[in-house]
Amino acid sequence: MNKQLLAGGLIALAAFTSTVKAADYKVDVEGAHAFIDFKIKHLGYSWLLGRFNTFDGDFSYDAKSPNDAKIALEIDVKSIDSNHAERDKHLRGKDFLDVKSFPKASFVSKSIKFSDDKNAVVTGDFTLKGVTKTITFDVEKIGEGKDPWGGYRAGFSGSTTLTLADYNITYNLGPASTYVEIGLHIEGIRK
Numbered sequence: 001m002n003k004q005l006l007a008g009g010l011i012a013l014a015a016f017t018s019t020v021k022a023a024d025y026k027v028d029v030e031g032a033h034a035f036i037d038f039k040i041k042h043l044g045y046s047w048l049l050g051r052f053n054t055f056d057g058d059f060s061y062d063a064k065s066p067n068d069a070k071i072a073l074e075i076d077v078k079s080i081d082s083n084h085a086e087r088d089k090h091l092r093g094k095d096f097l098d099v100k101s102f103p104k105a106s107f108v109s110k111s112i113k114f115s116d117d118k119n120a121v122v123t124g125d126f127t128l129k130g131v132t133k134t135i136t137f138d139v140e141k142i143g144e145g146k147d148p149w150g151g152y153r154a155g156f157s158g159s160t161t162l163t164l165a166d167y168n169i170t171y172n173l174g175p176a177s178t179y180v181e182i183g184l185h186i187e188g189i190r191k
Contacts (some may be wrong), residue, residue, distance in 0.1 A: 022062035022069055025154060025188030029056055033155075033187040036075060044176030050082035059188055061154055063144070066114040071122070071186070075105040095171040102129045110134070117141070122158060128167040135160055139184075147189075155187040 027034045037051040057073035078099045080091050092099045109124035123136045137160030144154035163179050164170070 022060040022065060023152075024058060024060050024191045026191055027055075027057040027059065027073070028153070028187045028189050029054075033153075035183070035185040036073075037183045037185070038180050039183070040180040041176040043174050048082060050080060052077065052079050053081050054079035057186075059156075059186065061144075061188075063117065066117070066120065067112060069109075069112040069114075069120075071107070071109045071112075071124070073107045073184075073186075075107075076103065077105050077128075078103060096169055098129060105129075107135075112139075126162070128162075129169065131167045133166055135162070137184075142187075152190040153187055154190070155185075157183070157185045159183045 034055075035051060036055055037049065039047050039049050042048045052075050054076035055073055057071065059069065059071035061069040077097045078092060080088055080097065082088055082091065091097055105126070105128045107124055107126045109122055111123045112120050113123075114120040118141045120139045120141070121136060122139050123134060125132050126135045137158050139156050139158035142155040142157055145152065147153050159181060161179050161181050165178065
């Protein structure tokens with residue numbers, strides 16, 4: 001009986017340790033330590049910058065097995081903010097984001113491949129305006145460690161370029177304005 005209990009305990013322990021994955025983090029949107037920004041050329045003459053003020057998400061990460069990392073984000077596209085109320089109203093309309101029909105955008109990673117302890121390539125599904133495309137972008141680990149409030153944090157930053165027509169955004173602002181650069185600057189608090 002004791003041998004069976006010991007064997008059962010060892011099997012359970014082995015199963016538990018083999019399924020232990022990376023630590024889970026909540027993106028720190030409450031403390032405003034995470035940002036999703038964008039940059040697009042205005043008629044090819046200058047850059048227009050903005051951000052999405054409301055989003056949420058989670059990620060998992062462990063430095064011992066970084067390629068097991070995952071991230072999922074949901075963006076409230078109504079929260080677009082280009083620092084100009086009339087332009088934001090236009091961006092929320094049917095010419096661009098059509099937020100009444102498509103209020104949310106999302107990103108869910110499919111793979112994260114670290115080339116060293118700091119740099120990775122993230123591949124995942126990005127959904128915007130009802131269209132889902134697989135995108136890839138470079139990410140840099142900014143750092144991780146204890147915070148002054150007794151928690152533990154990790155932060156990453158990355159960017160990618162999206163072709164607007166891929167997401168049914170075809171409003172003509174000239175050939176220099178057919179794509180947008182998206183930046184993700186994510187700090188998470190370990191759960």
